Amino acid sequence: MDETSPNIEADAPPALDPAQQSLSEALRVSFGILKIVMVVLLMAYAFSGTFSVGSNEVALRLRFGNYVGSPGQRVLERGTYLAAPFPIEQIVKVDTRPSTLLLEDEFWFETTKNDSGLTRSQLQFQKAGPLHPLRDGSLITGDSNIVHAKWALTWRITDPVAYLTNIGSKEVAQELVTLTSQQGIVHSIARLTADEILRGIVNREQMLGLIQQRLDDMRTGITIDQVTLDKVSAPLRVMRSFDAVTSAESDRARRIVAAQQERARILGETAGEASEPLLDLVNAYSQATELEDPAHAQEIETLIDTALLELKINDSVIGGDVARVMNKAQTYRTQITEQIATEAQSFSQLLPQYQLNPRLVMTKLWEDAREQILTGDVETFYTVPGQLELQFNRDPEIQKERQKEQLRSQKKAQEDAESNR
Structure with a gap:
């Protein structure tokens, strides 16, 4: 191998052992x-x-x-x-559900847990002393009296941006609504009398407006939906006097209602459903007479006469005693008219005979009259000439018949009265 050739094995990286790998x-x-x-x-x-x-x-x-x-x-x-x-x-x-605020102690006399089972009379006996401003809540009315009251308010968040910007928490909002409501209630009650408040006559719209105006001025984003007077009471020290006045007024109202019912009953029995318009005509006639207006009085009298003859006024039927009397009068009028017509016809027939022989006609008329008088349910007594001494012994059978006839007449009159009602 040439010494100048590169060493490939020497230049290669060293092989990793298994642990390193x-x-x-x-x-x-x-x-x-x-x-x-x-x-x-x-x-x-x-x-x-x-x-x-x-x-x-x-x-x-x-x-x-x-x-x-x-x-x-x-x-x-x-x-x-x-x-x-x-x-x-x-x-x-932000929770938008309605919330309820109860003002039970702010304007109410002091109570404890032991007072929960006591009656009002017992509370009056125990708390008959003067009010303590630090313990007893109260409201001053417009006529300088004092009342106690419990209130309930319903409120909710309607402007979340204003609520978060200026309030921020439900606890702060509850406290703010409490203080604002107390102020609005105090101002509203100061415009009313104690009698109005004890009767529950409270201008809730005005009270709600005062509270809402103050909340809006502070940009709270809170809306008051309802203000309710839950309970009201006079001071316990004078409770009996207020109860006496309330009882008298209740009795007065009861008597007025009873009188109105009695009036309606009497008018209904007198003239039925047309009693009111007929009474208006009678009152108008009396007023015209007092004012010395004969023309107007005559006009109203004509209207009354027409209504009584027709038994109808303003599409209302006249009934009751008025209708019964008018029907009876009409019947009597018919009977008298027929009777007079019959008598006139009889005398017209007797006139030619009377002109021919007056004595004979007079004798016949006397005989007819005598027969009519002595016939029927009549007791007849004959006397002899001379000294007259009368001793009457009335016929019992005739007396019985008269009593029976009287009872039958009364029964028929009652039945007629019931049928006309």
Whole structure:
């Protein structure tokens, strides 16, 4: 071999032993796995900003502390969204469900756990002393009286941007709504009397407007939906006096209702469904008479007469006692008319005979009258000439018949009255 030729075996890298080859292979695999893990972590980090918004909440995205989106598109409603991962972007969710605020102690007299089972009379006995301003809550009314009340308010977040900017937490919002509501209630009650408040006559719209105006002035993003007066009470020291007034007013209202019902019953029995318009005509006639307006009175009297004859007024049928009396009068009128017509006809027939022989006609008329008088349910007594001494012994059979006839007449009258009702 030529000495100047290159030494191929000397220039080649030394061969690795099996241990080194195993280590090299392990490192190559480890770096491959590490690359995969890093890619997975990068992808997980990139998609870690995915979030969802529920039905009772909204969300806002903050990028480096600033709201993302135009003013009208900052609030994210229900759905799934993708945002840049923290700390680039931050997601803030706001609960929009209605919340209830109970003002049970702020304007109520002091109570303890031992008072929960006591009746109002027992509370009056135990707490009959003067109010303590540091322990007893109260409200001053517009007529300088004191009342106690419990209130309930419903509020919710309607402007999440303003809420997060100026409030930031539910606890602060609850405290702010409490203070604002107390102020609005105090101002509203100061415009009312104690009697109105104890009756529950409270202008809730005005009260709600006062509270809402103060919240809007502070740009809280909170809306008051409802203000409810749960319970109201006079001071226990004067509770009996207020109860006496309330009882008297309740009795007055009850008597008024009873009087109205009695009035409706009497008018219904008097003229039926047409009682009100008929009563209006009667009152108008009385008023025209008092004002000495004979023309108007005559006009109204004509309307009344027409209504009574037709038993109808303004498409309403006149019934009751008025209809019964008018029907009876019409029947009597018909009977009298027929009777007079019959008598006129009889006398017209007797006139020619009377002109021929007056004595004979008079005798016949006397006989007819005597027969008519003495025939039927009549007791007849005959006397003899001379000294007259009368001793009457009335016929019992005739008295019985008269009583029976009277009972039958009364029964028929009751049946007619019931049928006309």
